[in-house]
Amino acid sequence: MFYQLYEMNHAALQPARAYADAIRLLYSSPLNPFSHTELGRSVAAMAELFERSTRRYGKPEFGLKTTTVDWKTVEVSEKVVWKRPFCNLIHFERALPADRQADRKLLIVAPISGHYATLLRGTVEAMLPHADVYITDWADARMVPVTDGKFDLDDYIDYLIDIFHTLGPDVQVMAVCQPSVPVLAAVALMEARGDRLVPATMTLMGGPIDTRRNPTAVNQLAEERGIDWFRENVIMQVPWPAPGFMRDVYPGFLQLSGFMSMNLDRHIIAHKDFFMHLVKNDGDSAEKHRDFYDEYLAVMDLTAEFYLQTVETVFVRHALPKGEMTHRGEKVDPAAIRSVALLTVEGQNDDISGVGQTRAAHDLCVNIPDNMRAHYLQPAVGHYGVFNGSRFRSEIVPRILDFQASYGRSRKRSTPRLVS
Known part of the structure; x- marks a missing residue:
């Protein structure tokens, strides 16, 4: 049921993500006078952080032309x-x-x-x-x-x-x-x-x-947990309506959670720095953050x-x-x-x-x-x-x-x- 709950939460947050994205667009538009102020950029940065933290990242492209x-x-x-x-x-x-x-x-x-x-x-x-x-x-x-x-x-x-x-x-x-x-x-x-x-x-x-x-x-x-612990605690079935419905998998979001928890302080600091880069209008540094986490947060099931x-x-x-x-x-x-x-x-x-x-x-x-x-x-x-x-x-x-x-x-x- 944990996988189903994860999917339900993701779906439930969809209206909030759409609202946050609209706020981001409003407060980052050059036609909005507030976008040229620190307050306006702070609002846009908070909205983008929320949207990026709650979205599902699709499979990236290699893009090597x-x-x-x-x-x-x-x-x-x-x-x-x-x-x-x-x-x-x-x-x-x-x-x-x-x-x-x-x-x-x-x-x-x-x-x-x-x-x-x-x-x-x-x-x-x-x-x-x-x-x-x-x-x-x-x-x-x-x-x-x-x-x-x-x-x-x-x-x-x-x-x-x-x-x-x-x-x-x-x-x-x-x-x-x-x-x-x-x-x-x-x-x-x-x-x-x-x-x-x-x-x-x-x-x-x-x-x-x-x-x-x-x-x-x-x-x-x-080695400490043993294979039975993994079988009982991390194996879940793919929920409907994904094409792999009913397939037993190790979900990618669990793997990602494990990786991030190993260096949680580093990820928290990276997101705080991302917020400050947006507020200071440091576009290059913010884009590097987006590029890295667009890849890092895109996960697949095994x-x-x-x-x-x-x-x-x-x-x-x-x-x-x-x-x-x-x-x-x-x-x-x-x-x-x-x-x-x-x-x-x-x-x-x-x-x-x-x-x-x-x-x-x-x-x-x-x-x-x-x-x-x-x-x-x-x-x-x-x-x-x-x-x-x-x-x-x-x-x-x-x-x-x-x-x-x-x-x-x-x-x-x-x-x-x-x-x-």
């Missing part, structure tokens, strides 16, 4: 090249000359963690000048009818293997946060089966490979079976590092990986995936040659900074590009130029 390749601006268009009920594979197709040598294919695997794949907009934007980029665009479970079936961690791994087969040989894969585990599992299964379409390299960034190392508050909560299986496998049982993880009865053995180069990236201040949790992949992939592996710890960044922001662009991206260029199968492999 151009990029720079070979010092020239080229157009970018999004195309869905692979489609399943719970995922679309988006290709960011660049308008390049037909006679230009093709760049390596890069698959960015976005997390299913409550936010849309557009959270990685900055990641895609940074890689577009250097690679032929694809990204997994996961569906909001509340929008998928129950007739389309279930989606769990095993299905996730199946999707990845199918995508690797679709993209063909010599693909570079980059997993951001949560997908580090299923990507590693998919590659291990493909190597064990002798699959020739296994990726050339995999880059794991801020992922929970072994959450027993330097556990964070998120890791400790999962299927119950995927959420519960992931929590139990990764955070409660620690099945992968213990050698107990299976996929449809087949053992997942990272030691089977021999021909895929491995790069792990962590943030020094990461409060979601603690330092050492991603690097643990090297201890599991014991048969990858030493000259085909590298680790990088980025100083002074948190979880978000591992895949976005100025330090990501200036310090992490060059290392990823160098690693991928060195180990693509179409290129001669050399000694790593990265250091831990």
